[in-house]
Amino acid sequence: MRIALDSSTEVGARAGRVLFAEDSVDYLGLVQPSSQHRSRRTGPAGDLATYDVIVSDGATSATDLVARASVLGIPLVLWLDEPTLHRGPSTIAVAVGANVGSTLSRALVHHPSSSVSADDVVTVAWTEPGSPLHHGTAVAFPDPVGVVWATKRGARDLVAHTDDEWGGAVISVDGPGGERIIGVADHAAHLEALTLASAALIAGEGSYEPRIQEAATQSQLLMTKLMELELEIAVWRSSL
Numbered sequence: 001m002r003i004a005l006d007s008s009t010e011v012g013a014r015a016g017r018v019l020f021a022e023d024s025v026d027y028l029g030l031v032q033p034s035s036q037h038r039s040r041r042t043g044p045a046g047d048l049a050t051y052d053v054i055v056s057d058g059a060t061s062a063t064d065l066v067a068r069a070s071v072l073g074i075p076l077v078l079w080l081d082e083p084t085l086h087r088g089p090s091t092i093a094v095a096v097g098a099n100v101g102s103t104l105s106r107a108l109v110h111h112p113s114s115s116v117s118a119d120d121v122v123t124v125a126w127t128e129p130g131s132p133l134h135h136g137t138a139v140a141f142p143d144p145v146g147v148v149w150a151t152k153r154g155a156r157d158l159v160a161h162t163d164d165e166w167g168g169a170v171i172s173v174d175g176p177g178g179e180r181i182i183g184v185a186d187h188a189a190h191l192e193a194l195t196l197a198s199a200a201l202i203a204g205e206g207s208y209e210p211r212i213q214e215a216a217t218q219s220q221l222l223m224t225k226l227m228e229l230e231l232e233i234a235v236w237r238s239s240l
Helices: 010-020 062-072 100-110 188-204 215-228
Strands: 002-006 027-030 042-044 053-056 076-078 094-096 121-129 137-140 147-153 157-162 166-175 178-187 211-214 234-237
Touching (some): 002 010, 010 027, 010 053, 010 188, 062 094, 094 215, 100 121, 100 166, 100 178, 100 215, 166 188, 178 188, 188 215, 211 215
Parallel strands (some): 002 053, 053 076, 094 211
Antiparallel strands (some): 121 166, 137 147, 147 157, 166 178
């Protein structure tokens, strides 16, 4: 698989290192190389028409990238949510929001330990950078994030703010089978990078349909890929 990475942030740089370590990636082309370093498996991207997927951390405008990818007929994966992009049919697969809040948190629902049924109530929570709240709903993330205050976003989503390098995502599944909590916590940029890299890999495998869609539409495949990338996942179950 050949992956073109359009990156200017720490998240993109980390995603590049994750992708470079994958045996399935034959070449990682850097659209905006920070140096002239070249090797057999990485270097300046060159002709984008030779790639299987383009991945961006927001270095170039989404509209421009969609236009370029459409002309080339190559799938595109975007780290940012890009709310101005109209979701719907497209000549290529475009996956947006390949990040912790929009995608990793949803993928946790498909962890084998979640065992979600129609009778269960699922609550999803994640962290975002910002000033920590001093009230709201207490959410227990795995260490080193720990218990923090969160505020509601949507019907059952909760968002907590952290002002250090740590971040996380957690789901709570509660129902007749008892309560299950599945969560992750790590360096925030690392979690974002793992999510972006996972979406890039499944896009390169042709898993996304030719339309503009949320990256989380393939959250089950993403959970599998994240586990293959050795994402450390904490699981707790009630005694029921």
